[in-house]
Amino acid sequence: MSLLLAIQGWDRSAWADRLRRLAPDRTIRVWPDDEDLAGIRYALCWKPPEGLLARLPDLEVIFSLGAGVDALLGDPELPGKPLVRIVDPDLTGRMTEWVVLQVLMHHRMQRRYDESQRAKQWAPLDQPPAAAVGVGIMGLGVLGRAAAKALRSLGFKVSGWSASPKEIPDIACFHGTDGLVPFLTETDILVVLLPLTPDTEAMIDYGLLSGLRRTNHMGGAVLINAGRGRLQVEEDILRALADGILAAASLDVFAEEPLPPSSPFWTHQKVTVTPHVAADSDPDTICREILRQIANYEAGRPLENVVDRQRGY
Missing domain, CATH: 3.40.50.720 (NAD(P)-binding Rossmann-like Domain)
Structure with a gap:
């Protein structure tokens, strides 16, 4: 045995x-x-x-x-x-914690308050309710469903996208190629929890990011990826940040891990890096x-x- x-x-x-x-x-x-x-x-x-x-x-x-x-x-x-x-369940709970942490950090503009603290500036920012923010979850397996339900319980307007049809109470679910554009157009914060397959590899590219909603209190769309590094085209993320399509990104996974010291993500002011620990x-x-x-x-x-x-x- x-x-x-x-x-x-x-x-x-x-x-x-x-x-x-x-x-x-x-x-x-x-x-x-x-x-x-x-x-x-x-x-x-x-x-x-x-x-x-x-x-x-x-x-x-x-x-x-x-x-x-x-x-x-x-x-x-x-x-x-x-x-x-x-x-x-332990892994699922940890992933949900990380996703909620990142969504709230961007929604509540914590990084801008961090800058104000370092500058010793008392600078309150206008804060809309969670219900005004569209959070889109790509990948509606066990991890995606748990994250979607947790964010919905906080009041966010949550939608989901998957390759095949899914149904989750109180969550607007889109699927397939035809469902991708309408899903993106109502998403301010994109959470990627897709599996890595031949169909999803390099799916998070400049074209997809360009479809996200950018008129919000965060100054643009936000990308959060805790799925797999090869889901994302990293050059396209940097380009989207430079062009104002993305206001910020939280990345736990990368095409090359450990992330090389030469990666621009380490020092990018709009990027939060964690070392593949979202769901330890x-x-x-x-x-x-x-x-x-x-x-x-x-x-x-x-x-x-x-x-x-x-x-x-």
């Missing part, structure tokens, strides 16, 4: 220690320390090297340790075994969830949150 941890960019030993503590009856093996790949039924992965999973002769299920699975789907040798993504989840919670899924699978019950490889999520 061996489990393989195949992780790059995180502390492998810490994850292995957690699993051994939570599942003392199972054999926990860690790539690249364990060279014998026979007998491994389950692979727990975060950005494993291409081709590794294809070398596991007894593999039955692949688990992603994060919400995104684009790195796994990008492996041309990925075995045709069930691929399970994490859907975790508790590793113990993730491990417990995966072990629960494994126990259900071994008892003959169906796996949950299996990725549709055609859709990419």
Whole structure:
């Protein structure tokens, strides 16, 4: 009953220690320390090297340790075994916190008050109600739905866009190519929580940003992206900021991570950068969830949150 941890960019030993503590009856093996790949039924992965999973002769299920699975789907040798993504209330709650934090920061013009504080200026600004502000959520999966409901509870006029039709109470839902323009025209603050697929890669470009509503108290539209870095065309974001299409941006994800020191985002006065931490989840919670899924699978019950490889999520 061996489990393989195949992780790059995180502390492998810490994850292995957690699993051994939570599942003392199972054999926990860690790539690249364990060279014998026979007998491994389950692979727990975060950005494993291409081709590794294809070398596991007894593999039955692949688990992603994060919400995104684009790195796994990008492996041309990925075995045709069930691929399970994490859907975790803790992760969802943290993402909702981050999105609400960024929306409120821009709506309440906190960065301008920060400038006033540094200049020792007492400079109140006109503040419209949340109901006057259109917040558009791109991506209406578990994360997008939770963020939309939280923002609606604060009074914002919330709408959503997704590739396929969705229905959420009190949220105006748009979908597909025909729904994109009307969605953008009533959006002052755009929140991007899309999965990364061939259809969504580089979707957040200058043309899309140009469709956002710009007549508001913030001085222009605002972009908030906590989905994936490759959803956005970073040169186009900078151009939109320079042209006044965007008044500000909050970015948690980037095409290259860690964000290189040479990136203009670091020092841009209109950009808030966070280091891909919007939805950091508790590793113990993730491990417990995966072990629960494994126990259900071994008892003959169906796996949950299996990725549709055609859709990419």
